[in-house]
Amino acid sequence: MKKILLNLLVVEDDLLSRLSLKARLECYGWVNEASSKSEAIAALEVHRFDLAFVDLDLEHHLAGLEILSSLKALGIYIVILSGREEESVVEKAYQLGANDFLNKPFTQTGLERVLAKFEAHLNRDQSLQKLKLAFLTNDSSMEAELASVHQAMLSQRPILITGESGTGKTYLAKFIHQLSQPFSQGPFVHLNCAEFSESLIEAELFGHEKGAFTGAHKKKKGLLELAHEGILFLDEIACMPLAVQKKLLKAIEEKCFYPLGAEVVVHSNFRLISATCEDLSQKMTDGEFRSDLFFRIEGFNLHLKPLRERRSDLSLLIAHFMKLGERRIAFDSDAKELLMSYQWPGNVRELQRVIEVLQTKDFGIVSALDLQRLLQKSTKSAKTESSVLPNDEIADLGLKNYIEKMEVDIVNNVLKKNNNKVRKTLTDLKISNNSFYRILENAKKFERL
């Protein structure tokens, strides 16, 4: 926690505990001690406090609970200290307004976690405002999602971001890194799992010793190690090969791992943020994603809505992207209507790209036709309803063969666009390995026809 001067209250009947806690807290500000409920109430009448540490068992069993409402009424952040292990006590404390609960015996790390959470609480409004500005939203469900982003930032648990391609998952992950304590001081390490083959992804993640495999000419640190004290962002985690998933699970659980070919274990303390545009439940059902890994990566689930479901934000986003370019342009009324009614399959990324491209064109006023041409280019692989009308080819091939041929064409086009990277193609098309190879088999059939 940054050193800001706070007014702190320690309500604790045990002298040794009180003195020790006071000594630990003095670097954060002025510390007032109270050994009983009445002393605490008396202190509240004289001083203003930011944060109170309250032991639950004061002069009698759970007497600390009796002052929580007074502290809450004064807007004081309450941290309960207790050696009680009963769940009912924890529940009661939170019901009465406690903000945090520190189990005795607690460590210096535990105390620091509480103080970091308090600092984030102080910055809550500020960071929520930053999130709203960063995501340019007035959509109520997006705002609720951003409030949970704030909760996620306060915690050290893993985060899973879901949402279609182009909704801003990477942007959100970077934002969380900037604002989450203590990981903002550490690196942001990004790996797109769709861009690597099974053997490469393992070497990238875990690192390797010199000579660990053919081509390993020198020792290389893995991304897990590089992410120490920072954030490891695993984008498109659904594309992670099963064999690597098992090894990753172990590394997440134990915070240590063996680089390829190494005999010495490497320790790394990182916060994991994962992202996917795929349905991980379906992947688990299909046996393509480990359920134990899923439960490890989904501490906080954040979902970014597609742009077509937050149309009220379109005007804000358009105005924002228009300001980013040096050249100002305007839309005629039909173009404006098209902008608002279009489905935006590529989401915010597509919107940004369309505006950037329009700003480089000669025209000052964009017509619906100009825009339509650009949007068609943008989604040329996605057939619109009107283009899927019966034609001669269907009559020649039959519907089943026609559909299979369309699949072959689409896969070939995307494969070509991705420089023959199979994994990236699978991700782009949201298809499984089996489907991919089935379509390739069909391709041979059409070559023969």
Place this chain on the structure above:
Amino acid sequence: MKNISSDDLCHDINSSLSALLSSLEIIKEEWKTNPELVDRLLPLSVEKIHQLQAQMQKFNQSLK
């Protein structure tokens, strides 16, 4: 001897451990820079160890 529930005993042991751990941590860090504080903490820590010892005896008896 006062009859004490197992929840209360767990609480007392946890509290004693907490007090001791905190004070020993501070003693370790501050015995050179803040000997006055350490002078106050040491006898209280010794007293707390005795308390913990008594609590652990009760705990052991409760297991029998």
